Amino acid sequence: MVSYKAPVEDTLFCLDDVLQLSRYSNLPRFGEASMDVVEAILTEAARFCENALQPLNRTGDRSGCVRHQDGRVTTPAGFKEAYESYCAGGWQGLSVASAYGGQNLPQVVGAAVNEFCFGANMAFTMYPGLTQSAVAALLVHGSEEQKRLYATRMVTGEWTGTMNLTEPHCGTDLGLLTTRATPRPDGAFALTGQKIFISAGEHDLAPNIIHLVLARIEGAPAGTKGLSLFLVPKVLVEPDGSLGARNAVSCGAIETKMGIHGNATCVMNYDGATGWLIGEANRGLQAMFVMMNEARIGVAIQGLGLSEVAYQNAAAYAKERLQGRALSGRTDAGKPADPILAHPDVRRMLLEVRAFNEGARALLLWGALQADLAAASEDPKARQTAEDLLGLLTPVLKGVLTDTGFNNCVTAQQVFGGHGYVAEWGVEQFVRDARIAMIYEGANGIQALDLVGRKLPKDAGRAFTLFTREVSAYLKQKADQDAMAPYLAPLKEGLDRLQQATMWFMANAMTKPDNAGAGATSYMHLLGLVGMGYMWARMAEAALARKARGASAGMDAKLTVGRIFMERLMPETATHLARITAGAETMMAMPAEAF
Incomplete structure (x- = not known):
């Protein structure tokens, strides 16, 4: 059976001994993040992830999501209750300003908690994870009304959010996008088109889903210069925040996927759906990149989280599985064979994965710290330095942590031998789930080109x-x-x-x-x-x-x-x-x- 123990001690070592968070106590948000507070947060997050999320990982993979005839989607058993507990614990808004309903803690703390969540249950964590990316875009580019009416409810988890970019003919090359937005007399827009591969596009975890949709206003320039970003709620919202009529957006299908079965990856149909412009017209890419960069860091965390849980289970198996005798002589004469951990090649696999995991964790947290410093430092030069480093690191974190994270899941599967190939032991799910992280939010070849060609x-x-x-x-x-x-x-x-x-x-x-x-x-x-x-x-x-x-x-x-x-x-x-x-x-x- 699969087990998971959140790496609290190693994370605290990185935050305290290596990054020395206490040095930044004079900056906004860091003043509330003393190491005893951070330790309490990580300990509680570990308890939630180990006890509430991890037990749902395998069952969610087996049952998946179900789309009903009327377009509704139900998530696997237990997901809704776990999501309610997640929101009640304040985890969704951990690193969001208190002015919008968040906990006002540094992003580096939120990144650490996200690793625990993804390691415990990647498919579940994608629901709040996509919401975090949508919130980030709204807080930067949204109007004050959009922040008040929508973002605050997404921060608490009352509503969730998505990113709607990809179309059947248009993935990386967004200039080919055809979803159109027609202006209406009241200042809103009618959106018509189809989006695919929309994670958490429809579900039963929350009564409303706020879709952030990339589309082209009629008459806008061709290519990427004519793209705008729109806020399109699943259910229309009254001025007082109460829910009104259902909007003209629906889930046409759920993709049948290799992994992450517990997350609804949807085909979304927009049939004149009511939406509102976010930011300026024809400048949707600027707002979109806030979402994308946030999401890319989140996907990097997915690669690390799955690599960690795969390592933990492979190491536990290697200590117990008896096969052959150690090359240097038997380690336990009282047993018919030695644990496979005695074999150098098994140790090679395990230690190389662990060396990557611990190095990647530190690099990821260092990158998240740059995001905090870019936002909070009082020194303009320090802010610029942090922003530069984060820009350089973002494609590296996404590409390297997901490429190698997947390979490490395969390595963990190899440690199990034939048992790793069958579902009973659970490690094959890590391989299937980890594979998508190399593809979505910009395939890793695109990350590499972004690094070399732009950053x-x-x-x-x-x-x-x-x-x-x-x-x-x-x-x-x-x-x-x-x-x-x-x-x-x-x-x-x-x-x-x-x-x-x-x-x-x-x-x-x-x-x-x-x-x-x-x-x-x-x-x-x-x-x-x-x-x-x-x-x-x-x-x-x-x-x-x-x-x-x-x-x-x-x-x-x-x-x-x-x-x-x-x-x-x-x-x-x-x-x-x-x-x-x-x-x-x-x-x-x-x-x-x-x-």
């Missing part, structure tokens, strides 16, 4: 320069600490390769853009490895400091896992560099008819 050259490479200067300064500052040598030397090698790859792009991709396209995914993973390596060096430093204070519980394991990352994962930076510098000539040489 890297933006502002003359300012964000990349900030990142490499910070890592270089850290390496120089710690160079004389002998105990740090096993972590610093591999990090320096990785950083050197990252800089070589960047210089190669500068010399070879301007005149031949295919060179950038061919190396983009490798570059994304190269940057991700260096980012996690930087976090591992800081974690090793914090672990050594704990040991020096006499608080050594778990720190020897932390240092060992950190060396696994440096010895076995960081060397992959050399492979990525080789792939990047190979260029695109061979890749583009074969004619289409030869495929």
Whole structure:
């Protein structure tokens, strides 16, 4: 049977010892987030996730959602009650300003809680997760009336929200979008069109769903320059916030999917549905990117959450499963065989997954901290630095954590052997659920192109320069600490390769853009490895400091896992560099008819 224990201790170690949240207590929201408060929040979140969400994960996968003849959708048994408890606990608005009904805590705390939720039950957590993204867009681009009437109720979870972008003929290339918005005399719009792959598009968890829909106003320019964003409620809302008539939007079908069966992925039909413009006309992409960037961080958390729960179950299995004798001699003569954990190759699989998980967690929390600093710092230069770093990290977090998170679920399945392939043990669900995270909210190839084509050259490479200067300064500052040598030397090698790859792009991709396209995914993973390596060096430093204070519980394991990352994962930076510098000539040489 599947089990899950939220990684509270490791998260607290990252927040307190590595990121040192207490340094920011003078900033808005951080003043209420003392470490004892954060520990209490994470402990309670872990209890909720382990006891309320995780038991519903497998049953939700088996039963899925049901669409009825009238277009209603019911979620799996227990989801509605769990959602009510989720809202009652205030989890939906954890990192939203109190002015809108939230708990006013930093986003880095919300990111930590979201990992627990996704690790316990990804399909369930997508319902409130999409709402968080929609709220973020409304709070930035919505009118005061839209914030008062809609956002406040979404923050408490009374209503939920969605993102409606994709159409049958239009995914990444939003310029092909055809959903139209016709102006009405009262200032509203009538929206007509069809959207697909809409997560949480219809369900029974809340009485109203607020759809944020990308559409083209009649007569608007072609392409992406003519797109606008609209607020379209499932049920029309009266001025006092009460619910009125049903709007002309409906669920036409639920997609039959590989995984996340407990989440309703809907085809949404808009038949002259009433909607209201969010922000300015023909500037919908600006508002949409607030949603998308929020969602991309959320999807990165999904990759980590599933990698963590898969690791936990594989490690537990490896301790109990008896097969063969250890190569160095039997470990327990009283048993007919040794646990498979005694075999080096099983340890290789488990330790590489764990090394990734702990490095990715630290990098993700560091990225979430940048979001907080970009919003709250009183120093304009510090705000700009944080915003730059977050922009650089967002495609890396989404792409690397979901690519590798999926691979880690497959690795965990391998530890189970044949038992991992059958549903009884539950690990095959992690593989199926994790696969979608590499695709939605911008497929990972698009994340890599965004990184190389937009984020890297933006502002003359300012964000990349900030990142490499910070890592270089850290390496120089710690160079004389002998105990740090096993972590610093591999990090320096990785950083050197990252800089070589960047210089190669500068010399070879301007005149031949295919060179950038061919190396983009490798570059994304190269940057991700260096980012996690930087976090591992800081974690090793914090672990050594704990040991020096006499608080050594778990720190020897932390240092060992950190060396696994440096010895076995960081060397992959050399492979990525080789792939990047190979260029695109061979890749583009074969004619289409030869495929």
